[in-house]
Amino acid sequence: MPIQIFTLLLAAGIALTSPAAFAQQKKALASSKAKAAETKVVGDADLAHRNKIAMCIGCHGIPGYKTAFPEVYHVPRIAGQQPAYIVNALKAYKAGERSHPSMRGIAASLSDQDMADLAAYYGVPAK
Numbered sequence: 440m441p442i443q444i445f446t447l448l449l450a451a452g453i454a455l456t457s458p459a460a461f462a463q464q465k466k467a468l469a470s471s472k473a474k475a476a477e478t479k480v481v482g483d484a485d486l487a488h489r490n491k492i493a494m495c496i497g498c499h500g501i502p503g504y505k506t507a508f509p510e511v512y513h514v515p516r517i518a519g520q521q522p523a524y525i526v527n528a529l530k531a532y533k534a535g536e537r538s539h540p541s542m543r544g545i546a547a548s549l550s551d552q553d554m555a556d557l558a559a560y561y562g563v564p565a566k
C-alpha cells in the first residue's frame with residue numbers, strides 16, 4: 440500500500456500549497472492590470488479588423504461613400520485619416536459634441552480601446 444499513502448500525501452501537499460499559489464497569481468494579475476491602466480491606450484488594427492469594423496463597413500465601406508438610410512446622404516471617408524482625428528471624432532460623437540444620430544449611437548457603444556483599435560485599422564499614422 441505504500442503507493443496509496445504516497446498519493447495521499449501528495450494530494451494533501453497540493454491542497455496545502457495551492458491557496459498560496461492562488462494568492463500569488465491574483466497578486467500578479469492585479470499588478471499587470473494596474474500597469475495596463477497606467478499605459479496609454481494603444482490601438483490594435485488586427486483586432487479591429489477581426490472583430491470591430493463589421494459595424495462600420497455598412498456605411499463607410501460603400502463605394503462612393505453614400506448610404507441610403509434615412510435618405511441618400513454622403514458618408515465621409517475615414518480610411519486614411521489620422522488615427523488621432525478618428526479617435527477625436529468618435530469621442531465627439533459619444534460626448535454629443537457632434538450630433539449625427541447614427542454616429543452618436545455607434546460611438547456610444549465604443550470603449551476607448553475600441554476607438555483606438557478602429558483608428559489603428561482605418562487611420563494612417565502621421566509621418
Ligand code: HEC
Binds near residue numbers: 513538
Ligand atoms: C449608419 C451609417 C454609419 C455607420 C454604421 C457608421 N458610420 Fe461613421 N459616419 C456616418 C456618417 C453619415 C457620418 C458623417 C456624420 C456627420 O456629418 O457628422 C460619419 C462620420 C464618421 C466619422 C467622422 C469623419 C470625419 O471626417 O469627420 C468617423 C471617424 C466615423 N464616422 C467612424 C465610424 C466608425 C469607426 C464606425 C464603426 C464603428 C462607423 N463610423 C459606423 C455613417 C455611419
